[in-house]
Amino acid sequence: MLRPRLIPALLLQQGDLVKTKRFRDAKYVGDPLNAVRIFSEKEADEILICDMDATRVGTGIDYRLVSELAGECRMPMTYVGGVRTADELERLVSIGVEKVGLSSAALGRPDLIRDCGTSVGRQSVVVVLDVQAGSKGREVFTHSGSRGTGVDPVVFARQAEDLGAGEVVINSIDRDGMRVGYDIALMTELRESLEIPVTCLGGAGSLADVADLYRHVGVVGAAAGSLFVFHGRFDAVLISYPSWQERDELYSVSTSPP
Amino acid sequence: MIGILDYGLGNISAFLEAYSRMFIPACRVTDVQTLGQAERVVLPGVGSFDGAVTRLRSAPYFGELVERVVDDHILVLGVCVGFQMMMERSEEGSSAGLGWIPGEVTFLDSKEPGSRTPLPHMGWNDVVVNSDSPLMSGLDESRFYFLHSYRVVTEDVGTAIATTEYGSPFASVAGRENVYGTQFHPEKSHHWGLSLLRNFAGLSPC
Numbered sequence: 001m002l003r004p005r006l007i008p009a010l011l012l013q014q015g016d017l018v019k020t021k022r023f024r025d026a027k028y029v030g031d032p033l034n035a036v037r038i039f040s041e042k043e044a045d046e047i048l049i050c051d052m053d054a055t056r057v058g059t060g061i062d063y064r065l066v067s068e069l070a071g072e073c074r075m076p077m078t079y080v081g082g083v084r085t086a087d088e089l090e091r092l093v094s095i096g097v098e099k100v101g102l103s104s105a106a107l108g109r110p111d112l113i114r115d116c117g118t119s120v121g122r123q124s125v126v127v128v129l130d131v132q133a134g135s136k137g138r139e140v141f142t143h144s145g146s147r148g149t150g151v152d153p154v155v156f157a158r159q160a161e162d163l164g165a166g167e168v169v170i171n172s173i174d175r176d177g178m179r180v181g182y183d184i185a186l187m188t189e190l191r192e193s194l195e196i197p198v199t200c201l202g203g204a205g206s207l208a209d210v211a212d213l214y215r216h217v218g219v220v221g222a223a224a225g226s227l228f229v230f231h232g233r234f235d236a237v238l239i240s241y242p243s244w245q246e247r248d249e250l251y252s253v254s255t256s257p258p
Numbered sequence: 259m260i261g262i263l264d265y266g267l268g269n270i271s272a273f274l275e276a277y278s279r280m281f282i283p284a285c286r287v288t289d290v291q292t293l294g295q296a297e298r299v300v301l302p303g304v305g306s307f308d309g310a311v312t313r314l315r316s317a318p319y320f321g322e323l324v325e326r327v328v329d330d331h332i333l334v335l336g337v338c339v340g341f342q343m344m345m346e347r348s349e350e351g352s353s354a355g356l357g358w359i360p361g362e363v364t365f366l367d368s369k370e371p372g373s374r375t376p377l378p379h380m381g382w383n384d385v386v387v388n389s390d391s392p393l394m395s396g397l398d399e400s401r402f403y404f405l406h407s408y409r410v411v412t413e414d415v416g417t418a419i420a421t422t423e424y425g426s427p428f429a430s431v432a433g434r435e436n437v438y439g440t441q442f443h444p445e446k447s448h449h450w451g452l453s454l455l456r457n458f459a460g461l462s463p464c
Contacts, residue, residue: 002375002383002424003401043448045382046403071271076403076446093304096269098405098446121305121339123378123405166378166407197380219381 004214004251007223008039008241009048009201012081015065018052019225021177023130023145026052029229029237032065036072039228042241046076048101048169048201048223050128054082055104056144061088063095070096078169080128086115093120101128101169104142107149107156110163117164122196126167127160129153132174133183145173153186154193161196168194169223172202177226179205182213191217199223207242207250214254260459261287261296265317267310268302268340272445276452282459293319297463298332302445303339307363307408308351310339327358331436331464334358341432341439342410350408358437360413366406366428375425378407383422385430385442391419393438393457394431400450402430402442410441436464 010032011018017035018026029035032049039047049069053059061082070077080101083089089100100120106113106127116125130141131153140151157168170190172183182203190198199221204210210222231238242250262273264286277284287293303310314320326332336344345355348363355363366379382401387394394400409428412418422430422441430441438458444451 002379002381002404005381067271070269071275074272074276074446074448074451076405076443094266096271098269098304098443119305119309121309121407123380123407124304167380195376197376197378219376221381 002219003045003247004219005045005199005221006210006242006247007046007048007199007221008044008228009050009223009225010035011225012049012051012065013053015062019177019229023173023176027235033068033072035229035239036069038239039241040072040074043244044075044241045247046078046221047073048078048080050101051079051081052144055142056146061092063091066092066097067095078126080126084112086112086119089116089125090119093124099124099126099167101126103128103130106160107140107142107151110159113160113163113165117166122164122166125165126169127157127165128169128171129156130171130173131183131186133172133186134174138186141173154189157190158193161194165196167197167199167221169199169201169221172200175203178203179226181205181209182222184213184216187213187217187220191220197221201225211250211254214251259295259297260284261293261299263287263299263301263314263317263319263323265313267313268304268337269445270302273300273302273455276445276455277459280452280456282456287319289318290322293322293326296332298458298461299323299334300458301334301336301340301343303337303341303343305339306350307339307342307348307355308353311343311351311353311355314343324356327437333436333458333461333463334438335458336437336439337445338406338441338443341441342408344437344439345410348408359410359417359432359434359439361411361417363408364411366409366424379404379424383424383442385420385422387420387431389419391431391433392461393433393454394420395457396453397450397457400453402440402444402447402450404430404442406441410439
């Protein structure tokens with residue numbers, strides 16, 4: 001039985017591990033290599049690494065750091081940040097990254113998704129959409145949430161699938177760090193619209209929120225930052241991640257009838 | 259010494275890291291000299307079938323590798339696309355495979371109506387062992403990480419060592435004589451993966 005994936009999502013800023021709220025107020029959380037090592041010891045399903053500076057500040061891809069992080073991972077790693085060409089994506093795959101996320105560049109130039117799929121195979125091409133969903137409707141943003149595009153996430157996700165993406169990650173800007181639960185409505189619509197795997201990031205405050213996502217969307221990727229790096233009311237930094245048994249229970253509870 | 263074949267695709271360092279953790283000597287194979295030091299080899303792989311085959315065929319050690327696998331019967335473990343390359347052909351491309359295991363690679367499409375199996379097959383799935391191969395020793399109830407849209411179909415069902423269910427069952431581990439392969443990624447499958455890599459290191463030469 002294929003299981004849903006529970007994925008720690010780690011943000012990099014100037015080589016440090018940070019955590020944001022609504023894509024702002026980056027708080028220092030620690031050393032990325034150390035964190036990856038701990039999640040590897042805890043046998044995490046996958047890990048997602050996002051370099052916030054690579055596109056927004058224009059620092060580009062830190063291949064040395066990415067390669068070190070991939071070497072520490074005994075689970076698959078997805079890297080997102082600053083990838084603009086199929087060559088860059090291929091280089092990341094060759095240094096040990098299983099999946100590479102395209103974000104800003106794919107919005108500006110959707111054909112990039114096709115080029116990447118042709119060069120490394122669709123299983124390694126992930127499209128990451130930063131989404132703001134408010135009363136005025138929903139929209140994909142780029143450059144770490146600083147630029148609106150007017151594009152609808154589900155419409156673009158379908159286009160990405162047609163072009164050869166192997167996975168779509170929805171990152172909810174307005175839920176980031178807020179611990180209010182996942183955007184179930186958007187994920188349900190996305191799951192019904194796509195044939196490729198989907199992953200949700202942003203809003204998880206507890207494992208109950210994760211179970212809620214599984215219950216409504218089924219076998220899906222559930223990614224979270226705060227949930228796995230903060231502890232308690234004052235957000236003390238403490239890395240935690242459920243055991244295999246706890247993960248199995250979480251999934252079986254979510255699929256059993258109420 | 260276990261040689262990890264480097265031809266520009268696949269996570270070589272993850273295999274080296276895994277073996278180093280278990281204190282099992284392993285090295286990166288980039289040329290004929292480094293291949294000469296290896297008494298068995300791992301053939302990793304990601305990406306498309308044709309891309310991987312083309313790159314491997316242009317590796318400086320390719321001729322030597324074929325001789326040692328086919329004539330000297332050194333043990334080889336193919337992983338993911340590395341496994342698929344060892345078959346004769348693939349629906350994914352037009353290049354000829356290595357032909358070390360009789361059979362082919364087909365699209366992992368569930369023909370059953372109404373079944374919803376997103377592709378690629380991505381994530382942790384059960385691996386059910388159906389032979390007493392020492393490669394899967396101690397792994398009767400195991401799960402591994404999968405990331406693929408194509409699957410191996412062996413000509414001789416007896417060469418399928420383990421199966422996995424996704425839409426329909428397929429061979430997740432196969433092998434005969436000195437040639438083995440896994441569709442999943444043992445180098446990215448935590449303690450189950452380490453056990454399998456340790457088992458491969460301990461297989462008796464043919």
